[in-house]
Amino acid sequence: xxxxxxxxxxxxxxxxxxxxxxxxxxxxxxxxxxxxxxxxxxxxxxxxxxxxxxxxxxxxxxxxxxxxxxxxxxxxxxxxxxxxxxxxxxxxxxxxxxxxxxxxxxxxxxxxxxxxxxxxxxxxxxxxxxxxxxxxxxxxxxxxxxxxxxxxxxxxxxxxxxxxxxxxxxxxxxxxxxxxxxxxxxxxxxxxxxxxxxxxxxxxxxxxxxxxx
Numbered sequence: 001x002x003x004x005x006x007x008x009x010x011x012x013x014x015x016x017x018x019x020x021x022x023x024x025x026x027x028x029x030x031x032x033x034x035x036x037x038x039x040x041x042x043x044x045x046x047x048x049x050x051x052x053x054x055x056x057x058x059x060x061x062x063x064x065x066x067x068x069x070x071x072x073x074x075x076x077x078x079x080x081x082x083x084x085x086x087x088x089x090x091x092x093x094x095x096x097x098x099x100x101x102x103x104x105x106x107x108x109x110x111x112x113x114x115x116x117x118x119x120x121x122x123x124x125x126x127x128x129x130x131x132x133x134x135x136x137x138x139x140x141x142x143x144x145x146x147x148x149x150x151x152x153x154x155x156x157x158x159x160x161x162x163x164x165x166x167x168x169x170x171x172x173x174x175x176x177x178x179x180x181x182x183x184x185x186x187x188x189x190x191x192x193x194x195x196x197x198x199x200x201x202x203x204x205x206x207x208x209x210x211x212x213x
Contacts (some may be wrong), residue, residue: 001049005205007209008173014196021086036167036168037161037167037168037169038165038168038169039185040161041115041117041158041161041162041165042113042114042200043114043115043116043117044080044083044084044114044115044116044117045109045117046117048080048084049080049083049084049087049088049116049117049132050084050087050088050116051087051088051091051103052091052095054101054102054119055095055101055102056101057101057102057119057123057124058123058124058125058135059122059123060122060123060124061119061135061136062122062170062171063165063167063170063171063172063173063176063177064136064137064138064171064172064173065136065137065172065173065175065176065177066133066136066137066138066172066177066178066179066184067137067138067139067140067163067166067172067176067178067179067206068127068128068133068137068139068140068176068179068181068183068184069141069142069159069179069180069181069193069197069198069201070105070127070139070140070141070142070181070192070193071141071142071143071144071146071194072086072090072108072141072142072143072144072145072190073145073191073192073194074086074090074141074143074144074145075144075145076145077110077111077112077142077144078109078110078112079112079115080110080112082128083111083112083114083116083143084116085108086110086143087103087108087116090103090104090105090108090148091103094126097170100126101117101126102118102123102126103118103119104118104126104127104138104139105118105119105127105139105140105141106118106119106120106121106123106125106127106138106140107120107127107138107139107141107162108140108141108142108143109138109140109141109142109143109155109158109159109162110152110155111143111144111151111152112144112154113152113154113155113158114158115158115162116143121138121166121169121171122171122193125137125139127136127139127141127181128181128184128185129181129184129185129186129187129188129190130184130185130186130187133179133184137179137184138163138166138171138172139181140154140159140162140163141193142159142193142197145194146193146194146195146196146197147194147195147196148194148195148196149196150196150197150200153199156174156200158184160204163176163178163206176206177206177207177208178192178201178204178206178207178208179207179210180192180197180198180202181193182198183210
C-alpha cells in the first residue's frame with residue numbers, strides 16, 4: 001500500500017511539473033532551449049502572478065506553424081501587481097465560468113511590457129475557438145481593449161519579440177503564420193483582437209490573409 005501511495009505522489013508531481021522561466025516544462029521531453037532571441041523578454045511565471053494548478057494539460061506537438069493574437073477585452077494594467085490581479089481573474093473566468101482546464105492563452109502581455117506565462121509553449125491552449133488551431137498555434141493575448149486604440153509601441157515590440165523567441169527556440173516554425181483570433185475562430189464571429197490591433201498586425205511580415213493559406 002505504501003508503495004502505491006509513493007507512486008501516486010510521483011505521478012501527481014510529474015503531472016503538475018512547474019513551468020520554467022520561459023514557459024517550458026522541466027520534466028523529460030520539455031527541456032528549455034535558451035536562445036539569445038529570448039534574452040530581451042521579461043517573463044512572469046505562474047507562481048509569480050498567483051496561478052492555481054490546471055485541472056489537466058495536453059502536450060503540444062512542436063514546432064507549431066501559427067501564432068494567434070488576441071486582446072482580453074478588459075481594462076489595461078501597467079505594473080506587476082495590477083496585471084497579476086487581472087491574470088487571476090482571467091484564469092478564474094476561464095476555469096470556473098467556461099469550465100476550461102486552465103487559463104486559455106499560452107501567453108499574455110501586460111502594459112508593463114512583461115510576458116505573463118499562461119499555458120506556456122508546450123501545452124495546448126483553449127484560445128482559438130478551433131480544435132485545429134488550439135493544437136497548432138501559440139495564442140498570445142495583449143491585456144486591454146484595442147478596438148479603437150493600439151497597444152503602446154513597447155507592448156507591440158514585446159509581441160514581435162515573443163514570436164521571434166518562439167521561432168528561434170524551436171517552439172514555432174521559422175515561417176510561422178500570424179493570425180488574428182477572428183481569422184481562426186470557428187465558434188462564431190468575434191471582434192478579437194480588436195479592430196485597431198487587427199489592422200496593425202495585418203501589416204506585419206508573418207501575417208498572410210486566410211485565403212492565401
